[in-house]
Amino acid sequence: MxxxxxxxxxxxxxxxxxxxxxxxxxxxxxxxxxxxxxxxxxxxxxxxxxxxxxxxxxxxxxxxxxxxxxxxxxxxxxxxxxxxxxxxxxxxxxxxxxxxxxxxxxxxxxxxxxxxxxxxxxxxxxxxxxxxxxxxxxxxxxxxxAQKPVKDRLAETLLKLEEIFGLDKDGNIDIILTREEIANTIGTATESAIRLLSNFKKEKIISLQGKHIKLLDRSTLRNISEGY
The missing domain is CATH 2.60.120.10 (Jelly Rolls)
Structure with missing residues (x-):
């Protein structure tokens, strides 16, 4: 020991x-x-x-x-x-x-x-x-x-996850979470979390490979998290 x-x-x-x-x-x-x-x-x-x-x-x-x-x-x-x-x-x-x-x-x-x-x-x-x-x-x-819309909460959560856990060798946030766990973090239904993640991907703010998430546009995420 x-x-x-x-x-x-x-x-x-x-x-x-x-x-x-x-x-x-x-x-x-x-x-x-x-x-x-x-x-x-x-x-x-x-x-x-x-x-x-x-x-x-x-x-x-x-x-x-x-x-x-x-x-x-x-x-x-x-x-x-x-x-x-x-x-x-x-x-x-x-x-x-x-x-x-x-x-x-x-x-x-x-x-x-x-x-x-x-x-x-x-x-x-x-x-x-x-x-x-x-x-x-x-x-x-x-x-x-209590105060932030769910989209803002998701943006802030993704930034915080990267801050806490850093990046893996491929540049993804170095933690694997299910869509349900992401939903439970931001206080919404799983279907809503899936839809918001898909929208972020379409807007090229993040990329998704299975459960791996990579932040592509941190500036936009910060703006969303702050309500802009």
Whole structure:
């Protein structure tokens, strides 16, 4: 099992604030997990007793609306941590986390996290900053869903997906999503998402090869996302 102090992933999250001794303690107690595509890492309404550090892979964070339909709230990739808000508030998990591809994850028990919080102020502040950023993201998502037309939401989502995941070797957004998942991200019916993607393709704003999406005209997408 690799040591946390030697893991490059720590530089992308709150663990970069820890001392070598603190990282060694976490390394001794962590559990390495492999989560297969389609499996849940966390489930809405369930309690957890630790946090997860995403070492490799991509996942979606979802919530069921009042009609029982999945709403995708956020996408997460390697370097992110999950579960800290729940263990700090001592409340059940508010979102379901599902792997979009095979993931390598480290689980760190709550006791080690709470001990580190009590001992390391920088770590505590970094976790609070992370939670604050998540709340700001949630507020932005609510505002977007309430105020923007679905076409604008799709344009903004495509730009954000490229920003989060980057490009593959062929210049496509480096994440594979079904049309239903895209629809669940922008809050519309699958048929509507398919039609809008087709229109973007006809207008040469994007290209589509199966589930692969390539952005061809980012300037136009930005204008659409801003309501122009």
């Amino acid at each position: 690799s040591k946390c102090g030697q893991c490059i992933i720590k530089s992308f999250n709150a663990f970069h604030t820890l001392t070598i001794d603190e990282l060694d303690t976490i390394s001794d107690h962590k559990t390495s997990l492999t989560i297969k595509k389609g499996e849940n890492l966390m489930t809405e309404g369930h309690a957890i007793n630790g946090l997860y550090c995403i070492k490799q892979g991509k996942c979606k964070l979802t919530k069921l609306n009042t009609n029982g339909k999945e709403q995708i709230i956020k996408f997460v990739k390697g370097g992110d941590i999950l579960g800290h808000r729940s263990i700090l508030s001592e409340e059940p998990v508010g979102l379901t986390v599902t792997a979009l591809e095979e993931m390598k994850v480290c689980f760190i028990p709550k006791g080690d996290i709470m001990q580190t919080i009590n001992q390391n102020t920088a770590f505590s502040l970094q976790l609070m900053k992370n939670i604050s950023n998540q709340l700001n993201h949630a507020n932005d998502s609510i505002s977007q869903m």
